[in-house]
Amino acid sequence: MQRSFIVLLCLGFVRATLQNYTVDDTSPDIQYGGEKFQCDANSCPPGVIDGQFNNSATLTTGSITFSFTGTAIYASLDLVGTCSITVDGDEIPSLTVTVAQAIAGVRGNISRSDLANGLHTLVIDPTTNSTVIGFDHLVYTASLPNKKSHVGAIVGGVVGGVVLTIGALFLALFARRRKLIIRRNQRKNAVLRGISSTRHDYKAGEEDATELPT
Ligand SMILES: *[C@@H]1O[C@H](CO)[C@@H](O)[C@H](O)[C@H]1NC(C)=O
Ligand SMILES: *[C@@H]1O[C@H](CO)[C@@H](O)[C@H](O)[C@H]1NC(C)=O
Ligand SMILES: *[C@@H]1O[C@H](CO)[C@@H](O)[C@H](O)[C@H]1NC(C)=O
Ligand SMILES: *[C@@H]1O[C@H](CO)[C@@H](O)[C@H](O)[C@H]1NC(C)=O
Numbered sequence: 001m002q003r004s005f006i007v008l009l010c011l012g013f014v015r016a017t018l019q020n021y022t023v024d025d026t027s028p029d030i031q032y033g034g035e036k037f038q039c040d041a042n043s044c045p046p047g048v049i050d051g052q053f054n055n056s057a058t059l060t061t062g063s064i065t066f067s068f069t070g071t072a073i074y075a076s077l078d079l080v081g082t083c084s085i086t087v088d089g090d091e092i093p094s095l096t097v098t099v100a101q102a103i104a105g106v107r108g109n110i111s112r113s114d115l116a117n118g119l120h121t122l123v124i125d126p127t128t129n130s131t132v133i134g135f136d137h138l139v140y141t142a143s144l145p146n147k148k149s150h151v152g153a154i155v156g157g158v159v160g161g162v163v164l165t166i167g168a169l170f171l172a173l174f175a176r177r178r179k180l181i182i183r184r185n186q187r188k189n190a191v192l193r194g195i196s197s198t199r200h201d202y203k204a205g206e207e208d209a210t211e212l213p214t
Pocket of ligand 1: 018019020074139141
């Protein structure tokens with residue numbers, strides 16, 4: 001009883017952990033809306049090679065769409081031109097990088113955090129014909145339930161208080177049921193003893209009194 005209560009207490013404090021995942025430009029989860037050219041360390045223009053993830057980058061003049069389940073999204077683009085950026089259709093500041101800036105190493109940074117945990121879609125959309133995007137990878141943050149116990153995984157998203165309330169209710173019902181079973185058994189014993197020996201009726205009553213739970 002006490003042990004199960006401690007387990008329930010622990011479940012009440014299960015926290016979702018945040019984890020970053022890096023998605024490569026070659027991932028099938030990335031949708032390209034236009035012409036694209038995949039390059040590697042040898043074929044990428046200088047600059048796009050810097051900090052390359054998984055030895056590839058994709059150059060494109062079309063849109064980039066990515067759906068993810070989580071709470072945040074980050075990307076740093078090599079860019080010449082202007083892109084509109086939306087998450088779930090909401091515009092976040094568009095990016096503009098001139099040729100001179102690109103040569104100086106300026107990148108277009110995308111950062112959107114504090115999203116409600118769930119499915120979101122990022123769209124990077126060039127707004128001029130001359131825009132070219134060099135896309136290497138992006139990072140999204142997923143909210144994972146604690147994997148230490150199966151029950152923990154199920155209730156991971158549940159607010160601790162709710163779990164504790166359910167736990168307390170369960171314990172109360174369990175205790176009540178036990179008490180009822182003990183009482184019923186005692187009554188049954190008393191009746192049986194009464195049947196087997198009518199002379200010791202008063203004694204059975206005495207025993208019952210000492211065994212009664214508080
Ligand atoms: C995920 O990556 C972003 C950008 O690098 C960083 O700001 C954030 O703290 C990271 N989150 C986690 C949970 O590692
Ligand atoms: C790295 O790129 C290869 C194809 O070039 C792909 O099969 C693999 O899944 C990529 N790895 C990651 C971690 O994205
Ligand atoms: C973009 O992020 C990089 C680090 O990834 C940083 O060095 C750079 O200053 C940022 N650029 C802008 C315009 O904020
Ligand atoms: C983009 O180029 C096409 C022709 O290739 C032209 O018809 C269109 O107006 C241009 N769009 C913009 C926004 O400049």
